[in-house]
Amino acid sequence: MTRAGKTQRFHPVFALRYVKYGLVACLIPMAQALLSWDLDALFIALWQDLYILIAFTAAAAVLWYTTSFTVEDEAVRIRQGVFVKKQYLFRTQSIAVLEITRPFFYRIVGASRLTMYFKQQAVPRKFSLYLPKKAAQKTADMLMPVHTDSSVFSPMGYERIAFIMLSANIVTAVFFISMTLKHASDILGTDIKEVAQTNFAYIISFLQKFLPMGLAAVMGTAFVLLSLTFLYSFVHTAGFRVCRNGGVIIMRGGLLSKTERRIYVQSISACNMRVTPAARLLRRVPVYISAGSFSGGDMPLMAVKHGSEAMLEALLPMYEAPKKALCEPKRKSIASYLWKPGTIFALSLMLLGAAMANMPSMLPVICVPALLSGACMAVSYEGYLREGVCKNENRTLSLVYTRFFTRHEVCIFTPDTSYTIREHPFAISGGWCDFYVSMPGSITLRARCVARYVADRVPFLI
Amino acid sequence: MLEFRVSRRGAAVIGLWITLICGILCFVLRYLLGVWAIIIFIVCGALALTIGTAHFAACSVRCGAHHITVRSGFLLCRTQRMPLKYISGCVILRSPLQRLTSTCVLILTTSGTLSVVWGAPLSDAERLSAHIAYERGAL
Structure with a gap:
């Protein structure tokens, strides 16, 4: 029998999410006023905006007032809704990962976001609670208790620099930095984008002293993007450390925006070692883990040096590297690996040829896509030699595949997998197929050109 | 062991559905496409x-002691293997036309994927559903 705890309300920051929608709705009257280009229409639009904001704020306040949660002995109960009442009941056993995030704005108002990721696909696959800082910590301790923790991985010195470079993600960083710039422009009232463009023009003019004009623009853009990415990664991974406490792995880090993740070891579906170009240069591989509907996030669990996998085994005792080659390249079709990067490479070479004849000044710029597609082709060729699947001695599954510039080495722990084989007439005549492994959280991995008899015999990890 | 194939009637019903959807789309876009709407409808139908009917009819389901295998397609083949223990749901859908032909759409779900058997014979789908339930100790 479960014992009901005290019913609590969310932090008021929960209501702000709905006020944001009101701000978006305010744009409609303003757009109408702009179209009519009239002072009277502008005043009417401003009044309408005021009413919209009041209505959305009132609705957000009512939603906040009617949303509550209770932590019971074995479950979390959440009640929501005004006219249609909804009640969620999540068993604590179904939680795979708990994530406590405190973005900079949340820290100012003393709030935390506690996100629960579940073991098996359910609706919803994750759920966020907006709580005061202490309440979030207390709730996390009740849902996934952690007593003491000893650090297993806390990068320092060169390891820290390597970890920053390995966890850098250009897409995430550019997205977050552009959002930050937008918010800063709104708050400060100055156009930061214009300042950034002026400084970018200085960088380009400086690079033009050493490089041709087109190449200077490309190198300048790459320099700015990489600098921003490393800056974001530096701030995001400050004070990063990984600990293990009994059956829970704890990851903490962040300077402005603090993140803490608690992951049940028994719910980890797979660990993915991503051999990126940076990882090849630094001879360290970032390890990402997925557990239930949690698919790895934006931070790796750790960076493992080649030949020192013992640290990883201390955190994940089930991990086992494949002891034999996963495929026989002779039985594969090289065309299925090289046709995409090969086509781009051939087009780049054709462009290069045309530039040599007609526009020699553009030659350095056109070399860039040729080099990138050449590198992509080399990684695809590596996939031709190494991509495959096999079962390990400790009842786990190893799968290697390549995407763009990265080789993924995955060790699958969960027995909750299903396999799909796809074939076309060429594959049937060659005796191979594309092999897909589906895991909880709708995560699907693909190994190309797996021998058909091997794909048929891949056992389940039951 | 339980094994069955999709019947010709079941596959034809699905082919008819696709033709109907194509017809609705062509009707909606008739002003944009002009006379091409009729041509596209005839070709797609x-x-x-x-x-389409041959593709759906080439589907077979085999339920062994530990896992279910679903094979589909005759030109672009697809084979799915799902452990019986981790099948989280089995849904049987029936439209009025499928009630007349004693067929259904069978959907098997696991936590990571789902498998759809278009036009499965109703009696076989119900047997499979019961088998999964008994195997998992639900009944």
């Missing part, structure tokens, strides 16, 4: 009722 013919393909759906011939190749």
